[in-house]
Amino acid sequence: MLAVVGHRRLRLDLQLFAGEKTEKATPKKRQDARKKGQVAKSNEIPSAFIMLFSFLALMMFSGFFQDRITSFFTVAYTDYMKLEITSANITILFSQLAYQGTIMLLPIMLIALVVGIIGNYIQIGFLMTGEPLKMKLNKLNPIEGAKKIFAIRALVEFLKSILKFLVIGFVVCFTIWLERDTLLSLSSMPLENIYVYAARITVLIGLQIAVLLAFLSIFDYIYQRYEHEKSLRMSKQDIKDEHKKAEGDPLIKSKIREKQRRMAMQRMMQEVPNADVVITNPTHYAVALKYDKEQMEAPFVVAKGQDYVALKIKEAAQSSGVMTMENKQLARALYAQADIGDPIPDDLFQAVAEVLAYVYKVKGAG
Secondary structure: OHHHHHHHHHHHHHHHHHHOOOEOOOHHHHHHHHHOOOOOOOOHHHHHHHHHHHHHHHHHOHHHHHHHHHHHHHHHHOOHHHOOOOHHHHHHHHHHHHHHHHHHHHHHHHHHHHHHHHHHHHHHOOOOOOHHHOOOHHHHOHHHHHHHHOOHHHHHHHHHHHHHHHHHHHHHHHHHHHOHHHHHOHHHOOHHHHHHHHHHHHHHHHHHHHHHHHHHHHHHHHHHHHHHHHHHOEOHHHHHHHHHHHHOOHHHHHHHHHHHHHHHHHHHHHHHHHOOEEEEOOOOEEEEEEOOOOOOOOOEEEEEEEOHHHHHHHHHHHHHOOEEEEOHHHHHHHHHHOOOOOEOOHHHHHHHHHHHHHHHHHHHHO
């Protein structure tokens, strides 16, 4: 009784082990996951680098932005203030303001677009799929939603958000603390100097935050890649099932091979009546030969078989009136060295020629 229980427990343990996802994903599994949009990607990398390059652009093209902003507010508070308020003038006013604002923000928008595309391309390459947009009813399942809320990934995302908040808060507080004396004296500065200082300190804080977030995004990408690899893991049974699907079910393949063998044998047996002679072992081997001196340089094998197949070849030869000759060594050699449809080997040509000469002599005498 204890042995039976132990055997069942061992079998159950083996089944559980076979179901554990301990194996790396196969190339096919990775390709299928990629088609579904399941790739290792960190959303932090594009956002961090967009922020970094945007502030770098603000610093590099500070003169352009200063001239545009100055012109924007100068025209707004001088020329536009004198306009008569009518529906036509208001339409023109807002159109011009929108145009000037677009021209001012266009470089930043283009940089953000290009950096965002590059940031995603570096991680996953070129990928176009609509699979994540498909409607799936299991996404509305509250139980599955609760599992995601309390999952390890959700906890990691929460800790990541807290870390980002702390980093941004530390950078802002530390920078303001260092600039506290200057900030307290802003009230005594000219308006233009206040504007220049505010722009400088804003760009400085933005660059510091962007650099730190870019550094953190690298670790986030490593984590996302780890989670992605973990989600793609397969069990030994999964790999076996995939192999069966790729190579075909062994049972079906064996049936196909059996059908192919029957068809090949049927075609071979149809050629036996056209043979000139069947050379036998006498019981184990049978090889049917055909020779047409006007069309062939040498005799060739039209059928051959061993044991049961050899018996069928001899029966077909007898029923068709094809001469059967016993020659043990020649039958073995032909069976081993020549395939169906091949000419006989050169070293057996003399022996086969003697057999065919005897066959033609008998036929001629008949």
